[in-house]
Amino acid sequence: MCLGVPGKVVAIDGNRATVDFWGVRRQVLLDVVDEPVAVGDYVLNHVGYAIRRIPESEIGETLALFEELLAQDDAADLMAGDVRAEIAGTGAAPDGES
Amino acid sequence: MIDGRGFADDRIGLKHGAGGRAMRALIEQVCLPGLGGGATPGGIGLAAMDDGAAIPVGDRWLIVTTDSHVVHPIVFPGGDIGRLAVCGTVNDLAVMGATDVTALTCAIIVEEGFPRAGLERVYASIRAACEEAGAPIVTGDTKVMGRGEIDGLVLNTAGIGFCDRPVPDSSLAPGDVLIVTGTVGDHGMAIMAARHALSLDGDLRSDVAPINGVVRAALGAAGGGVVAMKDPTRGGLSSALHEMAQKSKVGILIEEAAVPVRPEVRGASDLLGIDPFVMACEGKAVMGVRPDAAAAVLAAIRAHPLGRDAARIGRCLDTHAGAVILDTGFGRRILAEPDGEPLPRIC
Amino acid sequence: MASPDPRAGFAELKFRDPVRARAMVEAMGRATAGIGRSRVSLMHVCGSHEQAIAKYGLRSAFPSALSVIMGPGCPVCVTDAREVDEGVALARQGVHIATYGDMLRVPGTVMSLADAQADGASIHVIYSAGQAVELAARLKEPVVFFATGFETTAVATAAIVLEGLPDNLSILSAHKYIPPAMDIVAATPGLAVEGFLAAGHAATITGWGVFEPFVSRHHLPVVVAGFEPLDILAGLVKLLELVRDGAPAVVNMYPRCVTRAGNLRAQEALWKVFQPSCGRWRGIADVPDGNLALRDRFAGLDARTRFAIDVASLPKSAVSVTAGACICGSIMAGIKSPTDCALFGSACTPEHPVGACMVSSEGTCRIWHQYGGHPDLGGIA
Known part of the structure; x- marks a missing residue:
């Protein structure tokens, strides 16, 4: 319904931020974002406006929520344990950025 | 006829030129009958709707192709209309199997008021591209039209070349391996970024280049194992694969993660909600290769400067004839066939 | 690939991890089995959820007993033919129309904006609300921003209005507000849907609290979810668990973007500029408070007051x-x-x-x- 794309703020000039979207940069306006935004923050862009500063801690929180969902399941099913071992082995994305 | 659907429009729209289903309907149901059906006994002609025609001449094949070029903007990151016009025709010849270009023609229609310097720049890049491809232009034509009667500049090129064995786009068999010679979507995304004034800043540049060299390397290593080729221009990789699957009556399974896409193109595609697989390439080929030749062909392509990012992206199935299936790593889906000019989305 | 992927460390990639996704799919299978019925229907109310489900091929991984239905979550789909007609009529009256690419092919009663463009009308595809302002400044002729989308998108329209529009720019609002439409769907007789997956980016603006009254009215669970494959899968697992446990509640599975209160600054801009009004949603119904109309103080910026929009002048065509x-x-x-x-x-x-x-x-x-x-x-x- 609403294409929202997260990107990383690389520069700020007044209410205008330059945001890097995985290799492509674009100006994003900060008029309606509800928290102060600094260089290095992630923001969610929709039609040229940042509608949310994405705190890194809450990226972790979302992931933790998912882990919890799977952990509940673990107890009930040994198969899931195998998959979880696989997850532990892959380290799918390094935690460097978050 | 495509999926039994008729060409119902009474006027031509932009979608009819976008390289997808609508365009094929126009060609099959209006252009082809208009040109007399296009049967070419003993060769590959209009009816095959391939990248060019193949006519037997003695014990060899003459490949003929033509292409008109309008692009806005005329100069874009990575090239201009001149380079595009030469490469488009050279590449069509190459994917038919004629990697040595015998001759090109170049016709130009200029809008009144077009700056001389701009025209000289276009000619300079035509010359440079011809040198790169080893393709001589042997004849041409020049017209000027009134202001507003055309948009700046229209170029048409035609080309001929010879080969021992034409490579159609319809000879895939189950088990054949699909190889792409490099990253996809570069040209389309560069043009889209420039055209819609999206103010995207990043290394989005067209891949426009003559691919006859890299195709020659592939054919040389294949020992006849390259059985189908296409250059994925309008409609991108998706259109090319659909055409190959439908004409060859095989299913195609593509591993999404194996398809090379430049990070900037991926970033722009996420941002604009556009699938890079439907965005045009102007310097790539998609090849169907017999399984036993695949490793040698891939190695030969990768050894060429224009083929460093080449990858094995999928294979042909003995089920799902005519369909292109994408394995996303999360599940499988039918790869959409483009059905109009891609537009940036906000939803 | 020639260059290293600059996204390699990007946190968002974690939500595209196929291995975790596989675990989530297994969890989904168990949760569905736990409900113990041969058919469980859930509805998402968001076109971007459908887009992501399709793009990542997630449906092929869903348990066969699970049916995930797309509700009225596509603002373009629910834009009424009459609203498209207004844009088309304005364009044919010689006004430049700026609109999002999504709108171009939406059929009106007689034609789409793309058809009008083929007929010579001046239609400009924009990607951000700010481009409408830039376009008006450049063209110096009357420009109408045919503004479509849900509350998320309406916030951007509100922002350019509050910033001040060039004199030659006005707004044709076809903006829609989702929560009232969810109520209408939930009250549909014969509805088989047992839970709703709510749109994460609309909720980024409105907050997840907006769904609490919905849950108490309809006794159906709502899970707010994001748009990466893992977000969607996890959201569905959670929703299935709520269905299994008979627990009508709102659960936020997208905390990195959605809070209970939402984006207050964006809400302030939204409601300063727009007011809810009753509107026709194509294919659904007249939705009370389902449209967003410009408030009276911005009437001067409203294309509907600035222009005599002559929908009747559109060429008549035998409606199919x-x-x-x-x-x-x-x-x-x-x-x-x-x-x-x-x-x-x-x-x-x-x-x-x-x-x-x-x-x-x-x-x-x-x-x-x-x-x-x-x-x-x-x-x-």
Whole structure:
């Protein structure tokens, strides 16, 4: 319904931020974002406006929520344990950025 | 006829030129009958709707192709209309199997008021591209039209070349391996970024280049194992694969993660909600290769400067004839066939 | 690849991890089995959820007993033909129209904006609200921003209005507000849906608290979810658990973007500029408070007051007799599937859409047509 794309703020000039979207940069306006935004923050862009500063801690929180969902399941099913071992082995994305 | 659907429009729209289903309907149901059906006994002609025609001449094949070029903007990151016009025709010849270009023609229609310097720049890049491809232009034509009667500049090129064995786009068999010679979507995304004034800043540049060299390397290593080729221009990789699957009556399974896409193109595609697989390439080929030749062909392509990012992206199935299936790593889906000019989305 | 992927460390990639996704799919299977019925229907109310489900091929991984239906979550699909007519009429009156690419092919009563463009009207595709302002500043002729989208998108329109528009720019609002439409769907007689997956980016603006009254009214669970594959899968697992446990509650599975209160600054801008009004949603119904109209103090910026929009002047065309057979409303209400429609794939195709669901790239019928709905992709050696 609403294409929202997260990107990383690389520069700020007044209410205008330059945001890097995985290799492509674009100006994003900060008029309606509800928290102060600094260089290095992630923001969610929709039609040229940042509608949310994405705190890194809450990226972790979302992931933790998912882990919890799977952990509940673990107890009930040994198969899931195998998959979880696989997850532990892959380290799918390094935690460097978050 | 495509999926039994008729060409119902009474006027031509932009979608009819976008390289997808609508365009094929126009060609099959209006252009082809208009040109007399296009049967070419003993060769590959209009009816095959391939990248060019193949006519037997003695014990060899003459490949003929033509292409008109309008692009806005005329100069874009990575090239201009001149380079595009030469490469488009050279590449069509190459994917038919004629990697040595015998001759090109170049016709130009200029809008009144077009700056001389701009025209000289276009000619300079035509010359440079011809040198790169080893393709001589042997004849041409020049017209000027009134202001507003055309948009700046229209170029048409035609080309001929010879080969021992034409490579159609319809000879895939189950088990054949699909190889792409490099990253996809570069040209389309560069043009889209420039055209819609999206103010995207990043290394989005067209891949426009003559691919006859890299195709020659592939054919040389294949020992006849390259059985189908296409250059994925309008409609991108998706259109090319659909055409190959439908004409060859095989299913195609593509591993999404194996398809090379430049990070900037991926970033722009996420941002604009556009699938890079439907965005045009102007310097790539998609090849169907017999399984036993695949490793040698891939190695030969990768050894060429224009083929460093080449990858094995999928294979042909003995089920799902005519369909292109994408394995996303999360599940499988039918790869959409483009059905109009891609537009940036906000939803 | 030639250059290292700059996204390698990007946190968002964690939500695209196929291994975690596989674990989530297994969890989904167990949760569905735990409900113990042969059919469980959930509805998402967001075109971007449908887009992501299709793009990542997630449906092929869903348990066979689980049916995930697309509700009225596509703002382009629910834009009424009458609203498209207004844009088309303005364009044919010689006004420049700026609009999002999604709107271009949406059919009006007679034609789409793309058809009007083919006829010579001046239609400009924009990607951000700010581009409408830039366009007006450049053209110096009357420009109308045909503004579509849900509350998320309306916030951007509100922001340019509050910033001050150039004199030659006005707004034709077709903005929609989701929560009232969810109420209408939830109250549909015969509704088989047992839980709702709510749109994460609309909720980024409104906050997840907006769904609490909905849950108490309808006793159906709501899970707010994001748009990466893991977000969607996790959201569905959570929703299935709530259904299994008979627990009608709101759960936020997208905390990195959604809070309970939402984005207060954006809400302030939204409600300063817009007021809810009753509006027709294509294929659904008249939705009380479902449209967003410019407030009276901005009437001077409203294209509907600035121009005499002559919809009656549009060329008359015999309205297709097939349109009456369109079941878009039932499809968006989740009662029917595209394959239940006699027009699907024959009279109604992406090239010649009859109903709204075939128009938008995120419309249910369009997606089923392109991606094959539930194609059998098994049995591949």
